[in-house]
Amino acid sequence: MLYHVGIIPDGNRRWARLRGLGLRDAYEAGYLKLKKVLEWLLEFDVKHVSIYAMSWENCTYRSEAEKKILYSILGRALREARSDSLLKRHNARIVVTGDLSMVPEPLRMEIESLREETINGGEKLVNIGLCYSLEWEIRTYKGAKLPSLNMPQIDLVIRTGGMRRMSGFFPLLVEYAELYFTDTLWPDFSRQELAEAIDWFYKQKRNFGR
Secondary structure (H helix, E strand, C coil): CCEEEEEECCCCCHHHHHCCCCHHHHHHHHHHHHHHHHHHHHHHHCEEEEEEEEHHHHHHCCCCCHHHHHHHHHHHHHHHHHHHHHHHHHCCCCEEEEEEHHHHHHHHHHHHHHHHHHHCCCCEEEEEEEEEEHHHHHHHCCCCCCHHHHHHCCCCEECCCCCCCCCCHHHHHHHHHEEEEECCCHHHCCHHHHHHHHHHHHHCCCCCCC
């Protein structure tokens, strides 16, 4: 059964460069596509979705100008999620996992508010990896249960943009995940290709090391 899907939405900047567009256009297109893909996944009755918004390295090494754009769009996304009829209809919980000390205080406040507002939701969960790394998680939660281990294992990881690597995407949750890599740049990812990825998943023989 396909219970938990992970998304690594790569290729926004390359998509924009091909069209002579700037960074804000790149991430705006990426956000709009993410809203659609989340809608499609919920329609496919996927219970859990984990999205790699920014890795710890992204939050550390990207330029201040680029991070300002990303944080601005993410803040808007969280505000819009409050009134999102799709998420409300599915009674979805929303959590953000990562080193939030790296993001501006207004964004931290948005994250905490949305977490509190959706904490009593149903079985569907949207988990956003923001400034996330396993090293941060282990260092921060020494002697305690790691936040990522409060979630079920990821069944299928979809990475767009042509790269064949995981880039630190929730390592403890992907031990036996099926990995679907596509050259399609994230803003061009379609409902048809999502359906093809899910169909491909169901054709895999999963023995979990047995």
